[in-house]
Amino acid sequence: MKAAAFPLSMPRARQRVLPGFGLSLGISLTFVSLVLLLPLTGLVGQLAGLSLAEYWAIISEGRVVASYLTTLGAAAVAAVINAVFGLLLAWVLVRYDFPGKRLLDALMDLPFALPTAVAGITLATLYSSSGWMGKALAPLGLEVAYTWVGIALAMAFTSIPFVVRTVQPILEDLPGEIDEAAMALGARDGVAFRRVILPHLWPALVTGTGLAFVRSLGEFGAVIFIAGNMPYETEITSLMIFVKLQEYDYVGASAIASVVLATSLILLLAINLWQGRFIRRLHGGSA
Amino acid sequence: MSIHLENIAKHYGRGGRHQALAPLDLDIHQGELIGLLGPSGSGKTTLLRIIAGLEAPDRQPAGRILFGERDVTQLHVRDRRIGFVFQHYALFRHMTVYDNVAFGLTVMPRRQRPSSGEIRARVHRLLEMVQLEQLAGRYPAQLSGGQQQRVSLARSLALRPDVLLLDEPFGALDAKVRQELRRWLRHLHDELNFTSVFVTHDQEEALELSDRVVVMSDGRIEQIDTPEALYRAPANRFVFEFLGDVNHLEGEVRGGVLTCGDARFEVDLPDGPEDLLLRPHEVALDTAPRESAHLPVTVTAISPVGAEVRVELAADWLPGPWLATVRHADFERLALARGQRLFALPRHWHRFKDQAKSTATTTRDTTASLAT
Numbered sequence: 001m002k003a004a005a006f007p008l009s010m011p012r013a014r015q016r017v018l019p020g021f022g023l024s025l026g027i028s029l030t031f032v033s034l035v036l037l038l039p040l041t042g043l044v045g046q047l048a049g050l051s052l053a054e055y056w057a058i059i060s061e062g063r064v065v066a067s068y069l070t071t072l073g074a075a076a077v078a079a080v081i082n083a084v085f086g087l088l089l090a091w092v093l094v095r096y097d098f099p100g101k102r103l104l105d106a107l108m109d110l111p112f113a114l115p116t117a118v119a120g121i122t123l124a125t126l127y128s129s130s131g132w133m134g135k136a137l138a139p140l141g142l143e144v145a146y147t148w149v150g151i152a153l154a155m156a157f158t159s160i161p162f163v164v165r166t167v168q169p170i171l172e173d174l175p176g177e178i179d180e181a182a183m184a185l186g187a188r189d190g191v192a193f194r195r196v197i198l199p200h201l202w203p204a205l206v207t208g209t210g211l212a213f214v215r216s217l218g219e220f221g222a223v224i225f226i227a228g229n230m231p232y233e234t235e236i237t238s239l240m241i242f243v244k245l246q247e248y249d250y251v252g253a254s255a256i257a258s259v260v261l262a263t264s265l266i267l268l269l270a271i272n273l274w275q276g277r278f279i280r281r282l283h284g285g286s287a
Numbered sequence: 288m289s290i291h292l293e294n295i296a297k298h299y300g301r302g303g304r305h306q307a308l309a310p311l312d313l314d315i316h317q318g319e320l321i322g323l324l325g326p327s328g329s330g331k332t333t334l335l336r337i338i339a340g341l342e343a344p345d346r347q348p349a350g351r352i353l354f355g356e357r358d359v360t361q362l363h364v365r366d367r368r369i370g371f372v373f374q375h376y377a378l379f380r381h382m383t384v385y386d387n388v389a390f391g392l393t394v395m396p397r398r399q400r401p402s403s404g405e406i407r408a409r410v411h412r413l414l415e416m417v418q419l420e421q422l423a424g425r426y427p428a429q430l431s432g433g434q435q436q437r438v439s440l441a442r443s444l445a446l447r448p449d450v451l452l453l454d455e456p457f458g459a460l461d462a463k464v465r466q467e468l469r470r471w472l473r474h475l476h477d478e479l480n481f482t483s484v485f486v487t488h489d490q491e492e493a494l495e496l497s498d499r500v501v502v503m504s505d506g507r508i509e510q511i512d513t514p515e516a517l518y519r520a521p522a523n524r525f526v527f528e529f530l531g532d533v534n535h536l537e538g539e540v541r542g543g544v545l546t547c548g549d550a551r552f553e554v555d556l557p558d559g560p561e562d563l564l565l566r567p568h569e570v571a572l573d574t575a576p577r578e579s580a581h582l583p584v585t586v587t588a589i590s591p592v593g594a595e596v597r598v599e600l601a602a603d604w605l606p607g608p609w610l611a612t613v614r615h616a617d618f619e620r621l622a623l624a625r626g627q628r629l630f631a632l633p634r635h636w637h638r639f640k641d642q643a644k645s646t647a648t649t650t651r652d653t654t655a656s657l658a659t
Binding site: 180183185 | 380382
């Protein structure tokens with residue numbers, strides 16, 4: 001839609017499936033307001049009572065800052081792991097045929113369907129010192145449960161579909177001839193992947209990884225059971241919000257939440273802008 | 288660079304149930320432009336991809352592929368020094384036209400890679416050759432189909448391949464652009480003197496462009512010949528039928544007369560069922576039957592476009608319509624109109640003894656007996 005011409009009603013001659021532009025836009029905006037904007041406004045409203053100094057004091061408290069670092073670090077590790085394995089999974093799902101492919105494909109959505117708390121409890125049981133994996137890893141000196149590794153693992157589990165599901169359709173669109181063309185021109189496998197395939201997948205991969213990262217920043221249920229929640233060490237920011245809420249410190253909770261929210265929004269916006277530029281080039285138009 | 292194929296076969300599917308290519312041999316000379324012609328599923332694209340190294344031939348029986356003296360059977364596509372042009376161009380959409388053409392040069396191992404100045408000069412020379420210099424900075428999505436295919440050609444020629452392979456290169460383009468690119472490819476081929484093999488299902492394209500045509504069906508080579516020889520002396524019924532429009536005259540011969548419903552036609556053939564084949568230009572039309580031929584037909588469609596008038600004919604005794612081409616002069620003399628009842632007079636006919644296998648053909652000229 002062109003921003004310049006913004007008529008509130010469509011000309012009669014051009015009938016659309018959905019009735020009236022004015023009506024459908026109105027309903028859309030109402031929905032967005034109720035479901036998305038209203039809670040956000042509430043959040044910001046909570047902060048109105050705070051002075052800037054108070055706000056800063058809450059969000060820069062040592063324990064909270066430690067939780068930012070834990071969350072960001074674990075989310076970054078989870079996002080990188082997901083970028084690599086998500087790309088591999090998408091590649092396998094698109095490029096190869098094997099028995100059980102449909103099942104694996106369906107399995108990709110499991111983290112979306114499964115309540116995150118269930119995932120968290122399962123992971124915690126599995127990786128605790130008495131669990132299967134925990135027992136197997138203990139002799140190697142690897143501790144997963146109640147460390148940041150466990151946090152990253154839980155985050156990776158809940159956010160892997162973002163990468164797979166954004167990369168998959170792009171990969172399906174990419175004709176196999178492209179690899180063949182690169183090889184016929186003498187490119188080694190690695191070079192062909194880096195210079196021909198990856199640039200095509202790059203926008204989708206970055207978007208998927210970005211979404212996975214943002215999702216991990218706000219993850220609560222899955223992480224909380226495996227994190228151990230030791231102050232200054234394995235506390236995540238969502239937990240800090242939860243703790244504030246339990247202390248009936250709504251303003252404090254809102255202040256910390258606003259930091260998470262702002263970070264996520266800025267990231268999403270940046271991804272969108274960057275992706276738009278890239279896509280325009282692939283599909284023609286003035287690059 | 289000559290190409291020599293020996294005992295090349297290809298089977299697909301589990302246990303090799305589906306045969307794509309029966310074991311075949313093929314020799315292509317240095318500097319030739321060869322067309323692989325056949326209907327879809329005839330194995331022509333598979334053969335081209337095997338020559339390129341994009342697909343591997345069967346291990347059993349062991350075949351060999353030679354480029355000149357070099358055995359390339361086990362060589363990866365990237366080491367075969369070929370140029371490959373895809374039907375749908377397969378351009379790198381995220382690169383400019385310039386970067387697409389330069390790709391092959393920039394991915395060379397550093398020691399062999401030309402200097403960046405030389406790469407630039409070579410790419411510009413190639414773009415000049417395909418007349419796309421002013422579009423060097425564009426992205427493929429901003430080009431027309433014909434321009435994209437020209438970029439793809441320039442890209443495949445950047446490494447100066449010994450062999451250029453083209454998979455239905457003009458298949459996705461409209462008729463006019465196709466004609467233009469065809470002429471241009473022929474010109475390029477003559478100028479640069481590489482060996483080219485292209486795949487097509489369009490007989491006109493194959494006959495117009497190739498030095499020799501390889502006609503394929505069902506994974507087998509039916510005939511290899513120059514376009515003239517192919518059209519004049521088709522090896523078998525398949526080749527004859529594939530290389531142009533064909534009219535069938537099927538019937539029972541008894542005592543030197545072929546009958547089919549109320550149609551009669553004198554032939555000097557032994558008794559038995561017969562299926563004679565006629566090209567459209569071998570069918571004459573007249574208002575009265577002859578002693579030797581009584582083939583009543585009705586005109587169902589007329590297309591007066593081109594050097595000759597194409598007339599579609601139908602009759603009770605014909606399973607499918609016939610196509611005849613008549614000169615404009617005859618068209619006016621007979622005052623042809625749709626629904627008109629006429630008599631067909633075969634000037635020539637062809638007969639292939641055994642359906643597809645045998646090469647025994649009979650061609651009879653009946654012009655003398657029909658001459659007015």
